[in-house]
Amino acid sequence: MPADMEEEGSLASKAAGRIRNMLIEGYFGPGEKLSEVQVAGLLGISRNTLREVFRILASQGLLTQVPNRGAFVAAPDEAAVIDIYRTRRVIQRGAVHAATLGHPALARMRALVVEAEDMRRAGNWQAVGTLNMDFHRAMVEFCDSARLSACFDLVMAELRLVFGQLADTGHLHEPYVELNAALYKLLLEGRTAEALSLLDHYLIQSERSVLAALHRRRAEPPVRTEPGASRTNRR
């Protein structure tokens, strides 16, 4: 559990990274408004610099900017999740089709499967979730396209945002360790059709559980203005 954090790049880049982590970890509530002065103070950067950061995060879909109203934490709803999984289906089916035996992504996937199994044994669900994401990210690399991978990363970041906003981020990924292992094996053996079928199975099941968890969340938050919550205090 190294908290790493490599010091590099402009202050804005670093700040963007920090906020991104906070978002993913659910530090802010879904739809919460991010006040410029508050967050600037929190990160110890100027308001101008923070605005650049907001622009970055907004174009990554993690923040929603409303003119004259400010920046709000993205609050993916049911429709968003469905949209995300539609995107995943297209991209990952493409990945399965592009899969070849010699591709380095295969080795990566294998390593990730093994590690995920370890983490599951250790009960480290946090890590299992991350490894699951990495597994699928590695899979997309079969396509050998930086842009497609970037697009996938974007969508997955949004999905992580959803996870961060859920209460029981725990064993949400647990069932997929085996599925991933099976998927890997099928790809290794070049059984494309079966891999496709299993992928579909995975996506459907995963989508369902996320939607269900989302519904469970919907019940909690009591008051909220419109695109975002108003609750100001937080520390």
Next chain:
Amino acid sequence: MPADMEEEGSLASKAAGRIRNMLIEGYFGPGEKLSEVQVAGLLGISRNTLREVFRILASQGLLTQVPNRGAFVAAPDEAAVIDIYRTRRVIQRGAVHAATLGHPALARMRALVVEAEDMRRAGNWQAVGTLNMDFHRAMVEFCDSARLSACFDLVMAELRLVFGQLADTGHLHEPYVELNAALYKLLLEGRTAEALSLLDHYLIQSERSVLAALHRRRAEPPVRTEPGASRTNRR
């Protein structure tokens, strides 16, 4: 040919739109450095606001930001074009698979085909190019995913950037009017397999011609520093 330009949103958004157009129209050279003070003066906005704009355009892939060196016009090379077409293949194949008869995208495609034929007759290649893009963009809407469409838009914007940087932006799209028409007809008739095959044909041919044109460009520019050209003067 209305030059439209709707006045809306923040100054930064408008400015981003303006620069984006300039980039696509080839106003700036590939790899050219965009000086903050210069461009800020050109657009009549402050340097701080411009920085936000740069961050937006950079995350859209139209600009490349190098720390402490500034922002440069993206200069997609051969590898980038190949990457772009790989992305297109995955997404657009997905679109063909998702195509259904009742989908509104079909009507859009039909309208665009007709209009493109008109423009071709009129010799308006500029419009033919735009309509060709729109046709394929409409096609992606079969997937019914805003995120996937956004991803596609990003890639297509980069492709337009390449076109803008080419000398003979003319009849580059001319051959595809008929291809698109045929593709539309196949989709209309629900002949998925054939549509897929034709799509592949289109993508291969288009990719080839773009790469060829890129090579032709490569011959011209004489000097250049590293990630971008250095030629400062421009008006």
Next chain:
DNA sequence: TCAATATAGATTGTTGAACAATATCTTTCT
């Protein structure tokens, strides 16, 4: 002459303060 180095100049990175425009909250009036 050529290359390494020092020096001066320009550009980016970042900040703080200021003000207009807009939104949000509070009070008042009917």
Next chain:
DNA sequence: AGAAAGATATTGTTCAACAATCTATATTGA
């Protein structure tokens, strides 16, 4: 209570300044 009016806070944008970094020029040494 609901609407209108005013007060307050927040965003949008600019400006001026300065540190950090890069770039080009001049200088020096072999």
